[in-house]
Amino acid sequence: MGKWTRRAFIATGGLAGVGLIVGVAGVMHVKSAIKKYSGEGMGEGASLNAWVRIAPDNTITMAVPRAEMGQGVYTSLPMLLAEELEVDMNQIEIIHPQPESPYVNTFLLDPNPRRAYASYSVMATVAAFMPVVGTGGSTSVKDLYDHLREMGATAREALKAAAAEKWGVAVEDCYAESAHIINKKTKEKLTYGSLAEAASKIELDFNPPLKAQKDFKLLGKRIQRLDIPEKVTGTAEFGIDARPEGMLIAAIRHASVVGGTVNGITNEEEVLKMRGVKKVVMLEDGIGAAVVADNTWRAKNAALALDLDETGNTLENVSSSDISKMLNDIVSDDSKMIATPEAHGDVSAALGGDAKVIEASYTVPYLSQCTMEPLNCTLVINDDKCEVWVGHQGGSLVRDAVNAVTGIAKDNIKVNIKFLGGGFGRKAELDYVKKAAMVAKQMPGTPIQLIFTREEDMKNGMYRPAVASTFKGTIGADGMIDAWDNRMALQSVGYSSMMRILPAMAAPPKDDPQSAEGAIELPYSRNNVNVQFGEMDLPAMQVGNWRSVGASQNGFFTESFMDELAHLAGQDPYEFRKKHIEKSDLPDAPRFLAVLNKVADMASWSTPLPEGKYRGISLLKSFGSIVGQVAEITKTGDKQISIDKVYCVIDCGRIVNPDTVEAQMQSGIVYGLSAALYGEITMDNGEIVQQNFPQYEMVRMNTSPTVAVHIMEVDEYPGGVGEPATPPAAPALTNAIFAATGERVRSLPLNKLGYSFV
Amino acid sequence: MELKINGEIRNVDVEDNMPLLWVLRDELNMTGTKYGCGVSSCGACTVHIDGVATRTCTLPASLAVGKEIKTIEGIAAGGQLSAIQKAWIEHQVPQCGYCQSGQIMAAEALLDSNPNPTDEDIDKSMNNICRCGTYQRVRSAIHTAAKWRAEETTLQG
Ligand code: FES
Numbered sequence: 001m002g003k004w005t006r007r008a009f010i011a012t013g014g015l016a017g018v019g020l021i022v023g024v025a026g027v028m029h030v031k032s033a034i035k036k037y038s039g040e041g042m043g044e045g046a047s048l049n050a051w052v053r054i055a056p057d058n059t060i061t062m063a064v065p066r067a068e069m070g071q072g073v074y075t076s077l078p079m080l081l082a083e084e085l086e087v088d089m090n091q092i093e094i095i096h097p098q099p100e101s102p103y104v105n106t107f108l109l110d111p112n113p114r115r116a117y118a119s120y121s122v123m124a125t126v127a128a129f130m131p132v133v134g135t136g137g138s139t140s141v142k143d144l145y146d147h148l149r150e151m152g153a154t155a156r157e158a159l160k161a162a163a164a165e166k167w168g169v170a171v172e173d174c175y176a177e178s179a180h181i182i183n184k185k186t187k188e189k190l191t192y193g194s195l196a197e198a199a200s201k202i203e204l205d206f207n208p209p210l211k212a213q214k215d216f217k218l219l220g221k222r223i224q225r226l227d228i229p230e231k232v233t234g235t236a237e238f239g240i241d242a243r244p245e246g247m248l249i250a251a252i253r254h255a256s257v258v259g260g261t262v263n264g265i266t267n268e269e270e271v272l273k274m275r276g277v278k279k280v281v282m283l284e285d286g287i288g289a290a291v292v293a294d295n296t297w298r299a300k301n302a303a304l305a306l307d308l309d310e311t312g313n314t315l316e317n318v319s320s321s322d323i324s325k326m327l328n329d330i331v332s333d334d335s336k337m338i339a340t341p342e343a344h345g346d347v348s349a350a351l352g353g354d355a356k357v358i359e360a361s362y363t364v365p366y367l368s369q370c371t372m373e374p375l376n377c378t379l380v381i382n383d384d385k386c387e388v389w390v391g392h393q394g395g396s397l398v399r400d401a402v403n404a405v406t407g408i409a410k411d412n413i414k415v416n417i418k419f420l421g422g423g424f425g426r427k428a429e430l431d432y433v434k435k436a437a438m439v440a441k442q443m444p445g446t447p448i449q450l451i452f453t454r455e456e457d458m459k460n461g462m463y464r465p466a467v468a469s470t471f472k473g474t475i476g477a478d479g480m481i482d483a484w485d486n487r488m489a490l491q492s493v494g495y496s497s498m499m500r501i502l503p504a505m506a507a508p509p510k511d512d513p514q515s516a517e518g519a520i521e522l523p524y525s526r527n528n529v530n531v532q533f534g535e536m537d538l539p540a541m542q543v544g545n546w547r548s549v550g551a552s553q554n555g556f557f558t559e560s561f562m563d564e565l566a567h568l569a570g571q572d573p574y575e576f577r578k579k580h581i582e583k584s585d586l587p588d589a590p591r592f593l594a595v596l597n598k599v600a601d602m603a604s605w606s607t608p609l610p611e612g613k614y615r616g617i618s619l620l621k622s623f624g625s626i627v628g629q630v631a632e633i634t635k636t637g638d639k640q641i642s643i644d645k646v647y648c649v650i651d652c653g654r655i656v657n658p659d660t661v662e663a664q665m666q667s668g669i670v671y672g673l674s675a676a677l678y679g680e681i682t683m684d685n686g687e688i689v690q691q692n693f694p695q696y697e698m699v700r701m702n703t704s705p706t707v708a709v710h711i712m713e714v715d716e717y718p719g720g721v722g723e724p725a726t727p728p729a730a731p732a733l734t735n736a737i738f739a740a741t742g743e744r745v746r747s748l749p750l751n752k753l754g755y756s757f758v
Numbered sequence: 759m760e761l762k763i764n765g766e767i768r769n770v771d772v773e774d775n776m777p778l779l780w781v782l783r784d785e786l787n788m789t790g791t792k793y794g795c796g797v798s799s800c801g802a803c804t805v806h807i808d809g810v811a812t813r814t815c816t817l818p819a820s821l822a823v824g825k826e827i828k829t830i831e832g833i834a835a836g837g838q839l840s841a842i843q844k845a846w847i848e849h850q851v852p853q854c855g856y857c858q859s860g861q862i863m864a865a866e867a868l869l870d871s872n873p874n875p876t877d878e879d880i881d882k883s884m885n886n887i888c889r890c891g892t893y894q895r896v897r898s899a900i901h902t903a904a905k906w907r908a909e910e911t912t913l914q915g
């Protein structure tokens with residue numbers, strides 16, 4: 001059973017564990033039921049609150065309840081705590097705690113940062129009670145920027161109070177530095193470790209002050225990531241690296257039609273004879289079959305050898321061309337529009353006037369998140385207890401899903417969140433966790449690692465939806481946009497994914513804010529605006545969160561159409577955007593303008609490029625941050641392009657770790673470009689055509705641009721950084737392609753239009 | 759079959775055609791080498807076979823018999839990080855980190871055969887997928903490591 005023994009689990013794993021439930025000091029206004037935590041995995045020492053435990057040897061253990069999937073959260077969240085706690089980054093140990101209430105991500109349900117010293121809103125309280133402990137929507141820092149600093153400050157003040165008492169001096173005569181409390185007068189020093197026990201019993205009756213920005217030692221500085229050393233030696237443990245003793249591998253097979261039913265296996269006897277095969281398992285409700293073996297390769301070969309008795313479903317006769325037609329039918333039919341997320345002025349009148357109407361129809365395909373680490377989940381069931389090892393974006397969701405499949409009490413389910421080899425929204429889904437539980441349930445006592453091969457992963461996705469988006473626009477006599485009419489047809493990601501993850505919270509498609517993200521609240525002044533969308537009803541084709549969600553397509557649509565209008569108006573695309581922002585009454589229009597100007601300046605926009613080189617510009621706000629990009633390309637041949645450079649400017653408000661922000665800009669751009677160049681999931685009579693990387697190519701070293709990043713210094717509450725760089729990447733590139741070739745790219749991916757990249 | 763991995767002889771009882779990747783990961787629990795595609799496309803499973811960067815998800819283990827196999831676990835010799843590993847930290851290359859064992863193995867082989875690669879050399883030989891898009895930092899880190907390795911050689915020479 002690996003490192004965890006049954007006895008240890010009973011003692012520390014569940015909330016029912018005796019004597020280990022600790023109250024949260026400092027959070028005075030929050031109900032005690034949502035202050036409980038077990039302290040599981042926090043090691044030796046005394047807990048000052050749910051987030052910090054200090055051992056006698058001065059080891060500072062911090063709980064980081066968000067998934068590390070590359071975005072640097074195992075460093076940025078400890079930085080927030082450490083800044084106020086006054087400890088150095090090299091004094092910190094981090095653990096991933098159990099998904100308990102203090103670690104809730106309230107921002108996912110109520111996008112207002114909670115404060116440690118104020119009572120929670122109704123939605124935040126609901127989130128804490130469930131609790132919802134999850135990572136996504138670029139919310140980790142937005143959710144915890146104040147809260148964690150307050151938790152660090154609370155712990156620091158308690159340590160100071162403990163030291164003051166020990167020395168018999170006033171608290172004011174003590175200060176904190178590098179995990180020590182220092183006596184101002186005598187210069188005596190006490191380690192946090194020697195004070196933690198006493199400090200843990202102190203309840204503060206005041207709200208400790210937070211540092212002013214000018215006094216920050218860590219925040220805003222380039223801090224080396226805590227998870228990188230183990231990621232260069234191969235010792236970092238991802239979900240797929242879990243190796244509990246006696247573990248077997250289960251390779252899964254799904255029906256060939258997406259969401260089809262597996263009724264049975266016709267050659268079970270034969271497959272059971274294959275070397276290493278231990279069991280052939282049917283999953284509940286015909287959702288698949290799996291072969292359990294002692295080695296992944298043997299399991300995978302045996303799974304491939306299974307002869308499945310399958311039946312299809314409504315998708316059986318559906319191909320991508322049918323889906324395109326359905327989307328076009330919706331987008332061109334007024335009566336099919338279900339929501340109008342933005343409207344002002346009178347668009348019909350404006351379009352009916354004398355001005356030339358420019359129309360454009362855009363489409364994008366389904367996309368796979370395609371995390372580098374294929375989906376997998378390891379799980380063992382022992383009597384009425386269960387332990388899970390998994391790379392997943394939501395620890396509480398994992399526990400709830402295992403509870404639903406196995407009936408094991410939530411308190412008896414221990415969830416070990418491992419490093420994620422990429423998340424991108426796919427690892428917020430529960431399909432792979434539930435399927436692992438279904439297999440493990442049939443083999444109690446044996447740890448099972450359920451794995452999707454790359455092919456099964458790609459074919460059984462929760463894809464970014466295929467979308468059609470049409471525009472009509474006019475330019476007034478003043479050279480400004482007069483009419484802006486935008487209609488979209490898609491499947492609601494919010495509805496589809498919430499029905500799977502948290503059905504009680506699923507809003508109907510018409511109320512899904514993500515559908516119009518990036519299509520509304522644009523920074524451009526326009527007299528008449530109408531934005532609507534309609535829903536394509538195709539539930540068997542499941543759609544899900546894909547890095548930057550709705551903005552991933554809408555950014556491409558709106559920023560391309562802005563370019564079209566600039567061209568129609570005979571104006572420079574940068575100047576055209578600038579003029580429209582200057583006239584905008586959006587509260588953060590000045591921030592947009594600053595980003596736009598900065599990126600134009602970085603790219604020397606007003607200086608012509610050498611022959612053969614071209615550029616395109618884009619600007620979009622998503623997840624609370626504004627990103628502007630200029631892509632610089634060389635036309636190396638007929639329809640052959642080299643993407644040389646991308647200039648990227650972000651305004652994400654206050655900065656936690658600038659190196660991480662920069663890395664996320666580089667990462668988000670490459671992710672967006674991979675989709676723009678090659679990304680496409682298509683369907684042929686219900687079956688997914690793409691199965692592995694050769695058919696779902698990505699930007700690689702030779703096609704990857706150099707990205708130059710500038711981070712604006714803006715003293716505002718932080719925005720997200722994991723996603724906002726992705727949406728502007730495609731339009732910056734395709735606007736550059738327009739400049740280079742005169743061809744307006746209205747559908748992706750580019751390789752399908754005959755482009756190649758060097 | 760008998761395999762020599764990171765200087766150690768390891769005996770495994772497997773089919774001749776079992777890919778080396780699964781011998782490493784599942785028979786020997788050496789999980790630093792990763793599975794990404796199984797079709798020699800992504801490079802996550804890269805190790806050195808007699809010094810040559812090789813994708814092991816399609817390489818029958820029997821073909822590695824009698825050869826020197828080096829995995830990511832064998833790179834930090836005697837607990838000392840290699841110049842490349844240090845450069846990876848210096849440039850803060852990894853994000854999710856899943857592809858990085860393969861990237862590092864490919865980079866080690868590149869610098870072993872070409873101590874001072876140009877950008878074009880890097881484009882040609884570094885063909886591993888990184889879904890997190892760390893390419894730019896991989897490139898910078900290779901240049902830095904090349905410099906550090908040259909300095910080390912000068913010092914030793
Ligand atoms: S796993 Fe071997 S190349 Fe992808």
Ligand code: FES
Pocket residue numbers: 070372421422852853854855856857858887888889890891892
């Ligand atoms: S660092 Fe995530 S795939 Fe390369």
